[in-house]
Amino acid sequence: MTDKITGDMPKAYDPHSVEAPIYQMWMDKGHFKPVLNPDRDPFCIIMPPPNVTGELHLGHALTVTIEDALIRWHRMLGDPTLWVPGVDHAGIATQNVVEKELAKEGMSRHDLGRSEFEARVWKWVGQIRSRISIQHMRLGASADWDREVFTLDDGPQLAVRETFVRLYNDGLVYRGERIINWCPRCQTALSDLEVDHVETQGSLWYVRYPLLDEAGNPTGEYVVVATTRPETIVGDTGVAVNPDDDRWKAFIGRTALLPVIEHHIPIVADEAVETEFGTGAVKVTPGHDPTDFDIGARHGLPVIVAMDSEAKMNEHAGPLAGLDRMEARKTIVADLERLGLLEKRVDHTHSIGHCSRCDTVVEPIASTQWFVRTEPLARPAIEAVKDGRIEIIPRRFERVYMHWMENIRDWCISRQLWWGHRIPVWYCGDCAELTAAVVDPTECPKCGSAQLEQDPDVLDTWFSSGLWPFSTLGWPDDTESLRTFYPTSVLETGYDILFFWVARMIMLGMYVTGEVPFRHVYLHGLIRDAKGQKMTKSRGNVVDPLDITEKYGTDAARFTFATGGGPGNDFRLFDEKLESSRNFANKLWNASRFVIQSIGDENVALPQVEAGAPDWPLEDRWIVSRSHAVAREVNQLLADFQINETCRVLYDFIWNEYCDWYLEMAKVRLREGDRSPLPVLAHVLQTSLRLLHPLMPFVTETIWQHLRDHVDGLDEALITARFPLGEGEADVEAEEQIGALMDVVRAVRNIRAERGVDPVRYVEAYVVADGVRHTIENGRQIVEALARVRPLHVIADTRDAPSTQVAAAVLAQTQVVVPLAGLIDVDGERDKLTKQLNEAKAEVSRLQGKLADEQFRSKAPENVIAKEEEKLSAARSRVAGLEGRLTELI
């Protein structure tokens, strides 16, 4: 297996028998490092096998496909400057892996203990990262990096601590009481991004708060507030009105009696209150609403948190204590009604936050947490995109990014989760001093006490992910990798984590390193199921990419993903698409088999394309010219990140032009024992393989290894071959002439099919050719073979062709006449020709009108006018030809 994939090529392409040996070969040759499952590692180096992640999403598969394609392309160009930071998200996935592992042993993470669990997770993180990213990035690079990778166990933690401490020392991380989103089920704080807002039909209750006089007795007056959350009344510490609201002006400074719980609360004036909404008076609940928290802070109102961590009303909730938030609502509404303080209830839709992980309704709650002060970090991050140091593809997402960055709010980074990066802060048990440190301190720097307690909270997983581009390169150490590969080139990911991950990487990257973490951000769309729905566990419509590779092969999966959606566009995954890609691989396989079998044991050498071309047969010149054009186009498309178009162009070229036309044309000479097409067949095939390799690495490499046995001058491995640049000159003449021949072939085939000519039978045919007569003469054998014509008469004048019992086609440059005694229905023929004549006449008058238009003549560019004139003359000759045919019809 070290030198070639031996044995005959089976009739059908079988990914299972092909991928593993190729994979093995690459590994043996040191093109990349081993992974745990070399037999069926579906995405070569980068896609971690199932027993490593346990969680492999189609999103990863898509990311990896595009990253890998771009990297392979650049490597083949011999340009070592493309560096892709790679797929993240070892974090969450890894926890799941370890938990599943433990479950097999009948244990839970709690049995293992925190530090032991953490150690095991880190072990996996190191391994996964080494597989999906670093290794990927270093594909084909020299070998000193294993050590680096496998010391990553500690690396990321060090990077996280270092970053946190720097931010803390710069005053960009702080601890404080703010309203955060609390998930009562997960028992943790969440960032704003981890909350999904859902429009919900709810109610707006209008509640009367009795006013008190200075002695504290009710005056009979009321202030009416509107609320969607009456249960939070027990946490109210004020009522706010707009200072300019005439309805309430007189009430400012007075005291209201809070219903049910009977607290005395002040009425304050605050600009934040909208006069249009509700009654214009707002109950202020600083403990349970972010706006109210701010209003309360401005007016010195106390903060009452009336719920516990499970969102049950607590001891501050008076008569509601102990009730769940929903029960509390019913209870208090009933109470208000009984007290005659409920003025009315109206329907009201508003959005309610849900935990993005478990979908529980989150509770905004005042809590002491750690925050990142984001505004100073956002400023350079905005600049970097604005001035083009970072380009987001597609461009429209730059606006989305800007909008978010410009309205960014402080980021709550502490989580009360069980596992994660611990916040590197210690509290002194004796003097309460707070110490942020990279290395665990042994004594309080202030009082020297050893009574230190580390903050029990962990960091938001996106905090560490935000360091990915440099933490994986060994930062904070000054490593060779960091100097070489940072800033990286392209970050590829789904648009759904633009804020979560990309924005944070840019902010933290620029803060820590002073440089952008990457130059381009390529955002792909989301893969949806066949019905267009998002794939989610709860819907049960999640597709495992490994199942796909198992069924259709890795190349088919990759090609489908790559073709799937343009940048930033979602696409639906259908079995039909996968089948189509698989069929394409098979098509390539069989065309290659044909070439290899035709070459046989007598090896051929690759032709000197540039030197020999003009003397070659027309079809050889044509296909070589086309292959150059395709190579140029592919390079341009890849440079523009138009991966899906790249796939399309290659698919069309290989299937339609190479297989359907050129191969069939080449057979004509091959059947006569002429081996002259073989070098060209081999040349265009190997060019196609190189072009396709980034997208379908396995099948192309396998074919390459077979081809190498028969063609001299091919590189040892396709994975290290050069990428075609399409530097050969375009052969316009050959392309035009082949076009004319194809037209003739198609016309005869069409006539045959329409007349029901026996497919085996040869027919006589006349081609009336004027300008292209020489071309048709040259291509006689091709036309005769591909259209089953014998003999083909190339004539100058229509009158030299038979006129009775013939079927005819009038083409742009030629007329095709096929005598078919007994198969011709004169009336039918006349109808057909008449219809075509009418169409051609309409075309002529349309073009005449257009060309007669002064405006068009004076304003349209010359080449367009010339093109239109050409069209007109073609249409005219078509009209003349058709008229001629009609008069010939008996």
Place this chain on the structure above:
RNA sequence: GGGCGGUUAGCUCAGCGGAAGAGCGCUUCGUUCACACCGAAGAGGUCGCAGGUUCAAAUCCUGCACCGCCCACCA
């Protein structure tokens, strides 16, 4: 409430200023030695609606209608 995307052949989607494309499906034919995971020939679209810009619009602009996302502290 803002913003973005979609609306093109029966289905899924490309194309995004110069004569409507692909895959699948459909119809008719075909097992001549690369491939039935195939070949040949075909049918099938006034490119959501209404205006506008332009010599020229599926393609640019405006408005509208559905569908889908994202963002937003009007209680």
